[in-house]
Amino acid sequence: VRNPNEEIRELQRLRTGDERACEAWVRAHAGRVLAVTRRILRSEQDAQDAAQLAFLCAFRSIHRFRGGSSLSTWLHRIAVNAALMLHRAATRRAELPLEDLLPRFAPDGHHAAPVGDWSASAEELLRRKETRRKVREAIARLPQRYRVVLVLRDLEELDTEEAAQRLGVTTMAVKLRLHRARQALRTLLAQEFERSAA
């Protein structure tokens, strides 16, 4: 936990455009900002462009920062916005159908196919080195409009209303896409984690 006085001093140096302070700040936060933009954008180039854009926006508006949150929380919001700006351009591309990854039901409302159990608990899965990589790869395979909702809600921890506002869609659309995205992600991970496919 940082001392509030340290943050005030850092803010003053950033506002005066002190190059060494700016570089140190970019260096300290670049990894986290790029991690945010990468989660939202599929292309590495777009993610890096969004990270650059986020820092440029941050330096341009730092004189308006009022300290209602910590500097890093403020920067996180800017990074999400920058990534969403580029995301809107990217979503115009064709998308993969999600239907194949959703559970299927018979006309009587029962499951059309059996679902296997996962033998390992979440804790056990998280202890495995490869789990985080598999999760990231599975998220990357989701169609963009579903992936971005899942990332905003479950990874960036925006609430439904905030995610809807940022994406310019209704809260109902966010809920529906989140529901479908989580189910599709579960299906993709089930291929890795189910005890048996039967």
Add this chain to the structure above:
Amino acid sequence: VLDCHQVIAELANFLDEEVSADLRRDIEAHVAHCHTCEALYDSARRTLRITTESRTFELPESVSGRIVERIMARLRKA
């Protein structure tokens, strides 16, 4: 009585604790007797947990080093 399709349609709301007490009770009653819904619910809960936890990944230093240089070059020009 809820069928499997209705239970799974409410899964995201159930995981986010955004269902009424009555609906929660009905879902829990269904899941207690339906192995397939139980397996789906259980794995969905684990998926959510490991997804949330997977956020904390670090970038290789070389990548963040390059991006810092690029950002600083843009800032000097701006």
